[in-house]
Structures are given as C-alpha cells and as structure tokens.
Amino acid sequence: STRAQLGALGGLSPDGGGGGGGVASAQETSCSICLAYFQDPVSIPCGHSFCRSCISRCWEALEAPFPCPRCRQTAPRRSLRPSRELPPAEVSSHSREGLNRPHPLPYPAADVTLDPSTAHPNLRISEDLREARGHLRAQDVEDSPRRFDYEPCVLGRGGFTSGRHFWDVDVGQGGVWALGVARASVRRKGPLSPGPKEGVWALEAFHSLVRALTPRKVTLLPLRWVPRRVSVHLDYGGGTVAFFDADEGGLMFIFSRAAFTGERVRPWLWVVGEQQITRQRRA
Numbered sequence: 001s002t003r004a005q006l007g008a009l010g011g012l013s014p015d016g017g018g019g020g021g022g023v024a025s026a027q028e029t030s031c032s033i034c035l036a037y038f039q040d041p042v043s044i045p046c047g048h049s050f051c052r053s054c055i056s057r058c059w060e061a062l063e064a065p066f067p068c069p070r071c072r073q074t075a076p077r078r079s080l081r082p083s084r085e086l087p088p089a090e091v092s093s094h095s096r097e098g099l100n101r102p103h104p105l106p107y108p109a110a111d112v113t114l115d116p117s118t119a120h121p122n123l124r125i126s127e128d129l130r131e132a133r134g135h136l137r138a139q140d141v142e143d144s145p146r147r148f149d150y151e152p153c154v155l156g157r158g159g160f161t162s163g164r165h166f167w168d169v170d171v172g173q174g175g176v177w178a179l180g181v182a183r184a185s186v187r188r189k190g191p192l193s194p195g196p197k198e199g200v201w202a203l204e205a206f207h208s209l210v211r212a213l214t215p216r217k218v219t220l221l222p223l224r225w226v227p228r229r230v231s232v233h234l235d236y237g238g239g240t241v242a243f244f245d246a247d248e249g250g251l252m253f254i255f256s257r258a259a260f261t262g263e264r265v266r267p268w269l270w271v272v273g274e275q276q277i278t279r280q281r282r283a
Contacts, residue, residue: 031049031050031051031054032050032069032070032164032235032238033054033055033058033069033235033238033240034051034233034242036051036249039051039053040053041083042055042080042083043080043082043083044068044075044079045075046073046075048069048071049083052080054242054251054254055069055080056078057251057254058240058254058256059078062256064076064077069235069238069240070237070238072238072239112156113128113129113156113157114129114130114132114154114155114156114157114269115129115146115154115155115156115157115266116129116154117144117146118147118154118155118188119132119148119153119154120147120148120149120151120153121138121139121147121149122134122135122136122152123135123152123153123154124139125154129157132154132271133271134152134271134272145188145189147188148192149189149190150189151191151270152271152272153192153271154268154269155182155266155267155268155269156267156269157266159184159267160265160266161236161263161265162236163236164234164235164238165234165236166231166232166233166234167231167232168229168230168231168232168246169229169230169231169232170228170229171205171226171229171230173226174208174226175207176205176206176207176272177204177205177271178194178204178205178268178269179202179203179232179267179268179269179270180200180201180202180241180267180268181201181202181232181234181266181267182199182266182268183199183264183265183266184263184264184265185263186198186199186200186268194213194270195213195214195215197215199263200213201241201258202268202270203221203252203253204218205226207226208226209226210223210226212255219253221252227245227246227247227248227252229246230243230244230252231243231244231245232267234265236260236265239256239257239259240256241255242254242255
C-alpha cells in the first residue's frame, strides 16, 4: 500500500520575522517562496528578492499585472534583475549549501497532527494522530458537521491565519492521493471538487501522474518521477502555496494569489483505498 506522512511545520510571524535576530538574519539570505537560501537571486520592481526559478514559476501561469508574493505590489511586466542584496561570495556560498541539502530551512519546526473529528469514516486515524489509513469498509463513527461524509478526506488540527509554514508528507511509492491546504470552511458534506473555488489548494497523484488542482482545469506536472515525500510551503500573508520534492528539493508547483479571505487554513489530505498517511518527523 502507498504510505504518506504528514510532517513537521515551521513558522514565522506575519511580518516574516521571528522572535530573535537569527530568524531576521536568515530572511535576508533566504527566498520567501521556497524558504531556502537564495539560488540565483533576482529582485523585482518592488525591491523584494527571490530565487529566479521560484518567482518565474510563480508568475508563469499569470497575465499582467504580476504581484509580488510578499507585498502584493504589482508590476506591468515580468521584470527580473540580479539581486544586490547579497555579496556575490555570500550568494555563492549559500547556493552551494542549498544544493547540498534539500531543505536548508533556518526556521524552528512546529508539530502538527490530524483531526479525527473531520476524518471520513473510511479513514483510520492512529492513536498518536499522525497516521491516516484508507479502508474499503467504513467505520461506525459519529456523524457531525465537522466530518467529511462523501470524500475520503481529513484535516490537520489547528491551522494558520498568518505567517509562513511548511510540513512534509511521505506519500510512499505510487498510489492515489491528494494533499495541500484547505480553508476551515471547506465543504464537508456531499461531493467535493477540490480546487481553489472550493477553498482547496492541492496536488493530486494518480499512480505515475501528478496534477495541480488548478481553477477551470487541472495542470499536469511534467515530473520525471513521483516524489516519495512532498513538502508543502504556505505563505498566508503572501497568498502562496508551494509544493516541493522533499528529498530532492525541487519545486513542483506554486499556487499564487490564493484567496484565503482571512479564514483559517488547515492541512488537507485525501486518501483513496488501502493507503496510509503518516506524519513525517524532521530530524
């Protein structure tokens, strides 16, 4: 069976800073989209800097005007220029470090667990709330307005109303699954067509194919392989949800202009058949 694991969270305060000087210093050398050290940093008209590949992927599906993922100021064209925020030697040093480590994240990790009161009856949630396994036979559980009764989904406990956060999901090898984030008000009763219109920003895998559940129609991702672990990066204030191969560090897809509408956003999982979802701990 396919195995997936919902992982550790890292967070920042809404202004991108943290409780101490170490986090503020880290942001000066890290991209606010991928949360890793800059690789080929470029700045955009508002003055903010990002990895060239991150901002390019963020803007590639958009038409003008192009918003900054951090301040939301728009630009009439895709204007990228080499960033002068870092001395060349420092950029080079951090770029090499980023290539050697899949997730050189300078932020403290927080814990996250699954909310069994939201789990579809066909999902079994482990006692430690870190694992969800799909079954063909439904459990005899109490129905409530919180519980998904049609789609095999479960939400993470708590959620986010500000800041930047990340977590990993171990999806194992092959299988059918979807993962990402959902507004707390996501439909629990009856059929759900996951996508931004329904308040869900997610990737979906069907064995060897991975798709982004984009508006109007899904976007097939040209991946060389299906990752065994996926890292979800949420920037609430910036309105972005990014997905990475957690082992290789490669960017898979970014949702930009996500309309969270001030609502709490929660981790979201969709598990089909005899599959397993387990929370991934970071070392």
